[in-house]
Amino acid sequence: MKTAIVGGGVGGLALAVGLVQRGVDVVVYEQAPQFGQVGADVNLTPNSTRALDGLHAELGARLRETGARPQRRLSRRWDTGEVTSDLPMGDTAEEQYGAPQLTVHRATLLDALRELLPEGVLQLGHRVERIEQSADAVRVHFGGDRPAVDVDVLVGADGIHSVVRDTLFGPQDAEYTGIVAYRAVVPNDRLAGVGNLDSFTKWWGPDTGRQLVTFPLNRGEDLFVFATVGQPEWVAESWTTTADAAEFRGQYADFHPEVGTILGACDQVMKSALRVRDPMPRWSEGRVTLLGDACHPMTPFMAQGAGQAIEDAVVLCRALTGDDLPVDERLLAYEDARRERTGRIQLTSRANDWLKSGDQADWLYGYDAWTVPLGGSTRRENGVAG
The missing domain is CATH 3.50.50.60 (FAD/NAD(P)-binding domain)
Incomplete structure (x- = not known):
């Protein structure tokens, strides 16, 4: 066949x-x-x-x-950093589900x-x-x-x-959601003072558009950053559109200081639209x-x-x-x-x-x-x- x-x-x-x-x-x-x-x-x-x-x-x-x-999947408040959900991953996930998160x-x-x-x-x-x-x-x-x-x-x-x-x-x-996504990769040695670098962490913003997720990449040497924000219009289709890093930081200026440290270390940022069916x-x-x-x-x-x-x-x-x-x-x-x-x-x-x-x-x-x-x-x- x-x-x-x-x-x-x-x-x-x-x-x-x-x-x-x-x-x-x-x-x-x-x-x-x-x-x-x-x-x-x-x-x-x-x-x-x-x-x-x-x-x-x-x-x-x-x-x-x-x-x-x-090692964990964390949910944190955008302003105080309070942990609202803490799901063990790592060895715990492998024991529970038969495979780890990678x-x-x-x-x-x-x-x-x-x-x-x-x-x-x-x-x-x-x-x-x-x-x-x-x-x-x-x-x-x-x-x-x-x-x-x-x-x-x-x-x-x-x-x-x-x-x-x-x-x-x-x-x-595909329907444009009205939300754009920013992506960046930051070496961990530039993130002094930031906790939970070994975990998948989602920072929940004050509205549904603004969220920020980080998790380890490249054997834990880097941190991947994925963040979203509302934007009424978007025409570019590419996943490789370059974004302005200063504009990116400004979207989250009111978030917790740890987020500020992470975004301050982002030099190269990509931007794309989120579409759904x-x-x-x-x-x-x-x-x-x-x-x-x-x-x-x-x-x-x-x-x-x-x-x-x-x-x-x-x-x-x-x-x-x-x-x-x-x-x-x-x-x-x-x-x-x-x-x-x-x-x-x-x-x-x-x-x-x-x-x-x-x-x-x-x-x-x-x-x-x-x-x-x-x-x-x-x-x-x-x-x-x-």
């Missing part, structure tokens, strides 16, 4: 690794001509780390070696996944323009002079601006399905964007290599197993009040993509199958 994956991000590569390990003929088509250092971090909460552990024996060990392990550079995770793929599986410089499907195949058309290919299964892991999704269900613009009622049509941001883009307030793409990859891998069912039924089993969970996380993250107080994280961190039952056949029984 020849499978094509559109998009060489975290979710697409994770699926490819899982399928290769199980003997599936798979190819990943990525539009970028080469990989660069896009993004800064991936926060792998225990549900994500456990999912990656099962993909390949070497993967989890490498990420544990290169990543940082936050924070790694996005490029480190992508490199680790790519190195597990045989030569030829990842095809760069392939921009998908359109797809066609019949009862027994999917034809993928690329830009330029690249020839079309026919496959048995097509997975759209091509992000929030997914060509595959738009082909299946029509164009769907409502949960989709369908992800699949015939031999084509979606994965990750292509079907459930979410705000970063629960640190689950990459994690949910990884969970998708594991469940879809199981569906494609499990029972000997027709392709469309396998894709529906995957989709039905995932839609409720990802929809809940999309809406909870958008509300942006999760773990502001309390410690109810088991439903999120305790999920095991390797053992969760595959979905039923509700849509098939209702005559909606593709």
Whole structure:
């Protein structure tokens, strides 16, 4: 069963690794001509780390070696610094959930996944323009002079601006939330007097727009800073737009002195818009399905964007290599197993009040993509199958 994956991000590569390990003929088509250092971090909460552990024996060990392990997940008041939620992570999370929380550079995770793929599986410089499907195949058309290919299964892991999704269900613009995000990385040796550098810390602001999150990166040598603020209009789409560091600091001038110290050490700052879509009622049509941001883009307030793409990859891998069912039924089993969970996380993250107080994280961190039952056949029984 020849499978094509559109998009060489975290979710697409994770699926490819899982399928290769199980003997599936798979190819990943990525539009970028080469990989660069896009993004800064991936926060792998225990549900994500456990999912990656099962993909390949070497993967989890490498990420544990290169990543940082936050010791706690703290919520603090923006002005007084009062701790309103304190969730032990580190060894406690590994004992409770079977895997630790790890924070790694996005490029480190992508490199680790790519190195597990045989030569030829990842095809760069392939921009998908359109797809066609019949009862027994999917034809993928690329830009330029690249020839079309026919496959048995097509997975759209091509992000929030997914060509595959738009082909299946029509164009769907993402809604701008009215919030922009700032990102920076600061060496810890510039943060004298700042506590909890070994923890994931969220500073809750006086309004829903202003929040600030910090956590260790690069084996704990650096601190990653992610902060949001309301902004009525935004037109830039890039994740690599440079921001003015002084403007950034000014947005949080009334926050606790520790925040001031952190932001004062930020020299290079990136800025991007946060966009969302409502949960989709369908992800699949015939031999084509979606994965990750292509079907459930979410705000970063629960640190689950990459994690949910990884969970998708594991469940879809199981569906494609499990029972000997027709392709469309396998894709529906995957989709039905995932839609409720990802929809809940999309809406909870958008509300942006999760773990502001309390410690109810088991439903999120305790999920095991390797053992969760595959979905039923509700849509098939209702005559909606593709």
